[in-house]
Amino acid sequence: MVSALPPAVTPGNPGGVRGWVGHIVRTASSILEGLAVTLSWAFRRPYTIQYPDKVEVPVPETLPEAYRGILEVDLRLCTGCLQCEKTCPIQCISISIEKGEDAVRRLTRFDIDISRCMYCGLCSESCAFDALAHSNQFEAARQDISELTLHFVREPVPVARHKAGEAPPRRPRGEILREVLPGLGPVMSPPARDRRAGQGDPSSGEGKP
Amino acid sequence: MLRLIAQRLQSWLNLPGETGAVLPALAVMLGAALLAFVFIAFFAGPVTWWERRVAGRVMSRIGPNRVGPQGVLQWLADGLKSFLKEDIVPAAADRPLFLFAPYLFFGGYMATFVVLPFGAHLVATDLSVGLLYLIAISGLVVVGILMAGWGSNNKWALFGGIRSAAQLVSYEIPSAFSLLAVVLATGTLSMQGIVRAQGGWPWEWLLFRNPLLFGMFFVSFAASLAENNRTPFDLPEGESELVAGYHVEYSGMRFLWFMFAEWGNLWVIASLATVGFLGGWQIPGVRPEVIDQSTGWAFAGWQALSFLVFAGKASMLVLFAIQIRWTLPRLRVDQMMIVCWKYLVPLALLGSAGVLVLVALVPEGSPVDWFLRAVSLGLGLWLIIAYVRKARAAYLADREPYRRLEGKDPWYPPYRLP
Ligand code: SF4
Numbered sequence: 370m371v372s373a374l375p376p377a378v379t380p381g382n383p384g385g386v387r388g389w390v391g392h393i394v395r396t397a398s399s400i401l402e403g404l405a406v407t408l409s410w411a412f413r414r415p416y417t418i419q420y421p422d423k424v425e426v427p428v429p430e431t432l433p434e435a436y437r438g439i440l441e442v443d444l445r446l447c448t449g450c451l452q453c454e455k456t457c458p459i460q461c462i463s464i465s466i467e468k469g470e471d472a473v474r475r476l477t478r479f480d481i482d483i484s485r486c487m488y489c490g491l492c493s494e495s496c497a498f499d500a501l502a503h504s505n506q507f508e509a510a511r512q513d514i515s516e517l518t519l520h521f522v523r524e525p526v527p528v529a530r531h532k533a534g535e536a537p538p539r540r541p542r543g544e545i546l547r548e549v550l551p552g553l554g555p556v557m558s559p560p561a562r563d564r565r566a567g568q569g570d571p572s573s574g575e576g577k578p
Numbered sequence: 579m580l581r582l583i584a585q586r587l588q589s590w591l592n593l594p595g596e597t598g599a600v601l602p603a604l605a606v607m608l609g610a611a612l613l614a615f616v617f618i619a620f621f622a623g624p625v626t627w628w629e630r631r632v633a634g635r636v637m638s639r640i641g642p643n644r645v646g647p648q649g650v651l652q653w654l655a656d657g658l659k660s661f662l663k664e665d666i667v668p669a670a671a672d673r674p675l676f677l678f679a680p681y682l683f684f685g686g687y688m689a690t691f692v693v694l695p696f697g698a699h700l701v702a703t704d705l706s707v708g709l710l711y712l713i714a715i716s717g718l719v720v721v722g723i724l725m726a727g728w729g730s731n732n733k734w735a736l737f738g739g740i741r742s743a744a745q746l747v748s749y750e751i752p753s754a755f756s757l758l759a760v761v762l763a764t765g766t767l768s769m770q771g772i773v774r775a776q777g778g779w780p781w782e783w784l785l786f787r788n789p790l791l792f793g794m795f796f797v798s799f800a801a802s803l804a805e806n807n808r809t810p811f812d813l814p815e816g817e818s819e820l821v822a823g824y825h826v827e828y829s830g831m832r833f834l835w836f837m838f839a840e841w842g843n844l845w846v847i848a849s850l851a852t853v854g855f856l857g858g859w860q861i862p863g864v865r866p867e868v869i870d871q872s873t874g875w876a877f878a879g880w881q882a883l884s885f886l887v888f889a890g891k892a893s894m895l896v897l898f899a900i901q902i903r904w905t906l907p908r909l910r911v912d913q914m915m916i917v918c919w920k921y922l923v924p925l926a927l928l929g930s931a932g933v934l935v936l937v938a939l940v941p942e943g944s945p946v947d948w949f950l951r952a953v954s955l956g957l958g959l960w961l962i963i964a965y966v967r968k969a970r971a972a973y974l975a976d977r978e979p980y981r982r983l984e985g986k987d988p989w990y991p992p993y994r995l996p
C-alpha cells in the first residue's frame with residue numbers, strides 16, 4: 370500500500386537525509402502554526418450566542434416582514450369565503466359556518482393545525498381580505514401535539530361584511546396568536562424585550578403589495 | 579462458598595499466609611478497582627464536556643451550555659441517555675465476541691491504572707517493571723477493538739478494527755523506544771522510580787534534562803496519541819470514511835464503555851507523559867524523603883498536594899491533546915504509516931541511542947550536564963514564546979476586519995463565560 374504510492378516529495382525539498390530533516394522541521398513548524406491559530410480563537414468572541422438567554426433583541430422582532438411564521442387569522446376581517454381552506458394543499462385549515470335563525474352567517478369554527486402546516490403561504494396569498502396572515506412567531510414547542518391545533522373561534526362570530534376601504538386595520542403581528550396559543554416564545558426564559566422599546570413598530574404594514 | 583473461592587485463589591496465586599488473609603486482600607482489590615472505576619467515570623464524564631467546550635471556542639461557537647451552569651452537567655445527561663437506550667445486537671453479529679469486546683477494550687485501559695502513580699504514595703502497586711507492564715497491558719486494547727470490529731459483522735467496523743490493529747501495533751514501537759530513553763536516563767522501569775529520579779523544579783524534569791529527551795517527549799506524546807486513536811490518528815474511527823469504525827454497531831451502555839475508555843484514556847496518555855517527562859507528582863522544593871518520613875495528617879497533606887501537582891500537569895497535557903485534536907486534520911492511512919515507520923521509529927531509535935550516550939558520558943551535576951539542561955530549558959522557553967507570539971499575531975491580524983464587520987472588539991478571553 371505504502372510502496373504503491375509515489376514518494377512524498379514536497380516542492381523545494383532536496384530529498385535524502387536533508388529532505389528528511391526538512392520534512393520534520395516543516396511538520397513541527399506547521400503544527401506550531403496551527404496550534405497558535407486555534408489558541409488565538411480562544412481569545413476571540415464566539416460568533417454564536419447563547420440562545421435564548423443572551424439574545425439582545427427577541428428574534429421575532431428581527432425577522433423580515435415577509436417572514437412566514439405561525440398563521441393567525443383576524444376574525445373581524447374574515448368573510449368566510451373558504452378560499453384558504455380550499456387552497457391549503459394538506460388541509461390543515463378547517464372552517465365551519467352556520468346560518469342562524471336571524472339569517473346571519475356565523476363562523477363557528479376556524480381551526481389551523483400548525484403542527485401539520487408547512488408554512489407554504491398559499492392560504493394567506495389566496496385570502497383576498499387580508500384576514501389570514503403569517504405572524505412573526507415560531508417558537509411554539511409543546512408537550513402535546515393536540516395543543517398545536519389553534520382554535521381561533523371562541524364563540525360564533527358573524528362573518529365580516531365590510532365595504533372596500535372600511536375594514537378595520539389589522540392588529541399588530543402576533544397579537545392574535547398570543548391569545549390562542551398561550552405561552553408563546555422561547556421555552557427557557559424570557560429574552561430582554563425592553564432593549565428594543567420604541568424602536569419602530571413591528572406591526573406596521575403587514576400584508577400584500 | 580466464599581471461603582472456598584478464597585482457598586482456590588490462594589492456591590492459584592500461590593499467596594503465602596493463612597487462608598483467611600485472602601478475603602481482606604480480595605476486598606481491598608475490589609475496593610481499589612471500584613475506586614479506579616469511579617475515578618475514570620468522574621474524569622471521563624466532565625472531560626467530554628470540557629472537550630466540547632474547547633472545540634466550541636476553536637470553532638467560534640460556545641459548545642454545550644444548557645444542562646447545569648454553563649452546561650457542566652451535560653455529561654450526566656448524555657450518560658443517562660445512553661443508559662436508557664436500547665442495547666441492540668445485530669442479528670448477524672458474532673454474539674459472544676460482540677458482547678464481550680467493550681469490556682476487554684475498557685479493561686485494557688483500566689488495567690493501566692494499576693501502575694499509574696497519582697501521588698507520592700497513591701499508587702495501586704509499584705511494580706518493578708511498571709513501564710513494561712503498562713506497554714504490554716495496553717496491547718489488550720487491540721484485541722478488544724479487533725473483536726468489536728470482527729464481531730459486528732459490518733464492513734465499516736471490520737475496516738476500523740483492522741486499521742486499528744495495524745496502527746496500534748506499529749505505534750507501539752516508537753512509543754516503547756521513546757520510553758526506553760526515559761528508562762535509560764533514570765535506570766529503572768518502576769513508575770515511582772522514574773518519578774523519584776526526577777525533581778520538582780522544571781530543570782530537574784527529564785523533559786529538560788537534555789535536548790534529546792526534549793525531542794523524545796514529543797515523539798512519545800505523538801506515538802501515544804496514535805496508540806489511543808486520538809486525532810490526528812483516529813483512523814479506526816474516521817467518521818467521514820467509516821461512520822464510527824469499530825463501534826459503529828454498538829448502542830446504549832455498550833457504546834458508553836467505548837466512550838468511557840476513550841476519554842479515560844486521555845488521562846492515561848497524559849499521566850504517562852507526566853510521569854516519564856514532567857516529574858510526575860514531585861512537589862517543587864520538597865524532597866520525596868520528606869514525604870516518606872512524615873506521619874499522620876502531614877502525610878495525608880503531602881499526598882493530597884502531590885496529587886494536585888500531578889493532576890495539574892496531567893490536565894495541562896489533556897488540554898494540549900484536546901487542542902491538537904481540534905487543530906490537525908486526520909491523516910490518511912498511508913500517511914499514518916509513513917509518519918510511524920519513516921519518521922517516528924528512526925527518531926525514537928536515534929533519540930534513545932543518543933540519550934544512552936549522553937547518560938553514559940555526562941555525569942549528573944557536571945557543568946556539561948547543567949549546560950545541556952540550560953539548552954533544553956531555553957528550547958522549551960523559546961517554543962512557548964514563539965507559540966504565544968504566533969497566536970497573538972493571528973489574533974491581531976483579524977482584529978481590524980472583525981471590528982469593521984461587527985462594530986465590536988473581538989477580545990473575549992476564555993475566562994469570560996459566554
Ligand atoms: S401555509 Fe400552506 S400548509 Fe399552512 S395552512 Fe396555509 S396553505 Fe396550508
Ligand code: SF4
Pocket residue numbers: 442446447448449450451452453454464495496497498499500501
Ligand atoms: S381567512 Fe381569508 S380566505 Fe380564509 S375564509 Fe377568511 S376571508 Fe376567506
